[in-house]
Amino acid sequence: MYRTNFPDAPRPYANAKRHSPSIKEHLRASWLTSVIGFIMFLAGMKLVYWNEGQAVQTAHSLEEAMNAVIPVKYTSVIMEENNGKLVHFSGTLRVGEPLAEVEYGVAVPAVKLKRRVQMYQWVEEKHKREFPLKTTVYVNERVSVGRYMFGAALIDKFSDFVLVTSDERPERRDIKLHAGLYYHSRDVWNPEVGDIRVQFSYAGRADEEVSVVGMQVGKEIQPYRTFSGNEILMLRHGRLTVEEMFLDEQARNQWLTWAYRALGWLMMFLGANCVSNILQIIVSRYSILRSLLLMGMNFVNMAISTSVCFLVMSLAWSSYRPVLGTLLVIGGAMPFLFSAVRLYRRERESRYQRL
Template identity: 35%
Template sequence: MYRQNFPEDPGMHNMADAGSSTRVTYRKNPNFIERIGSSLAGIVVGIALIGVSCYLTFWNEGRAVQTARSLEEGLKSVVTLGSAEVVFEENNGKLVHLSGPLQTDKFLFDDTYNVAVHAVKLRRSVDMFQWVEEERKREVNEGSQTREETTYSYSTEWKSELVRSSSFYNPNGHHNPESMRVSSQQQTAPDPHVGSFFLSSGLTGSITNYRKLNPQEKPKDVSVKLLDGVFYHSQDPMHPEVGDLRVTFEYAGRSGKESAKLGPPDVVSIVAKQQGHSLVHYQTNAGDSLEILYIGDLSAEEIFAKEQSQNAMLTWALRGAGWLLMFIGFSCMTSIVNTLVDWLPIVREIVNFGMATLNFSLSLSLSLSVIALGWIRYRPLLGVTILALAATPFVLSHLRRNKKKNRTA
């Protein structure tokens, strides 16, 4: 459960002799009346899930259209600057596009480990070698009751978060420290800029191209070991003990003059509003705020194409989430049918399959209907088309029933 596969990393090994413990519990199996009660409660839960799904799906369509329109508006109005070195007053308040190397005026440094880097961000990550608990469950139906066997096993590994050993099923011999002597942290340069333009906090936050830093200078604390660019608070990094620390550094937004160690500064492309010597968020008439940064030398058209692509992926992801919630909701509502026949093996399988098919069809049709209603508000022609597609299964089913009636008559 907690294991990570780093066989060559010091200390990343499992302790096979750590032992395990098993807990056995029993619970009474619900009778028919109790199962019916649970199914009735499931109807309420199902209705709530369907309501949440409808809201999420409808909201997502409005968000998608608003974002698409904001990006279209931005692409039409953006002004590409010929140079980032000169600030022209006539562009104040306008949406501008520029590219250039990142610059910062000061180094970021960590005195504790004698680390310094010319970058926009410096991140220190701390892991502690700790005990972790893995839980495995096995259930056995014994007629009127169910026996549940829970096996707890223990191993050691590097973890970035503190593992509370006091909550272990068997804490004896598996004790972790209650705190870390060194904490993780991140530093951000106060003055990142491209040419003569200073970046807002929003643009700075978009700089996430982290790379591992390989320090060569040993820290002031002689008890700390430096091995392959990683600092260890350990007597033996190759055989760590519980409570030992491992510290790594990463940087993002390489800046300043070209360095033999890090290489040339990162080139970024930005779309934002010019406000004096600052680049800040731009509010569109469509309703969205534009404040975009990408690593690399990209044209305005390429930036907006990437944003449209991300908008499409997010839209489909939320549509999928909305449909899944709706499917679960219908499954909860129809679970009472499965409960009524679950004592008949063959019938139960047929009914379960039929209910799953029905729930799939209902959730798909209702999702398409909600999507269509959302689009009718913004783009009526497309919305009506989607609504027609959603109604097609019901129309076909109605026509088939009428045809059978006519043949019988």
């Protein structure tokens, strides 16, 4: 009725500009989420940068070690001219006296013997905190292949434990044997609170075939430090050539590198999701990036995280492998190139429509 009687009256909000929230307003509205997102994004970048630096350093070290290693054909003779150098050899594993637990009747000629102790239904509030027995790892002091003695660092690499299976009954009556496990219990089938179960396992059994890459120091094998700063010390079961050992080591390092890459990318992606509102404002203000919004903010977050990840990776690899570094830069720029191409096509179509 008012508009009918007074048609020339000014319209409410006719001249008012449409308000668009600024970055500061978004920060004020969700500052905690934004701060967490920025920290997570920066932490992901830091992780990727550190990981790539480690990957490049490891690649340098393995390449250096591969060129420096000296194959040893006979382990029965120590070559003095190899002292202080990186050597490779394969042979039969020898140990000193068998590692034994007399009370349980267990004796294994191995590098390590682990005693694992478990207590049934142990509750801290009701029972004493200390176990009568503790989990222990016994280590043989003498480990060798031929005349080459294994140093402490090389012995530590024996970590693949195998369960000890024995039918020999313990001499003590309070210890019972069932299915390869030893029980400190009155009744194996009905254990009580506080009863103990003991399990034995070994690593590096005598007479196994092993292959080693390490530095010869006298008769002992120790880690070899490369000029890049990494230590080279390898132990594999079976007879492997130098090439096979280094390929296996490279494969292991690649799996670890890719795992950290995935974790770093995920951290950046989650961080970008936390600040997606702010990113949407930033992207929308630049025409070259605006076309990314047509595919949704999830695509924008993935594109930004992937691009930053590739660019950070390229910083580490450009000096060591320039071709790979260049490819990573191109991969990091792909979302921006994609947006530029779409923008160019759209402007070209609009020109044809005007004509």
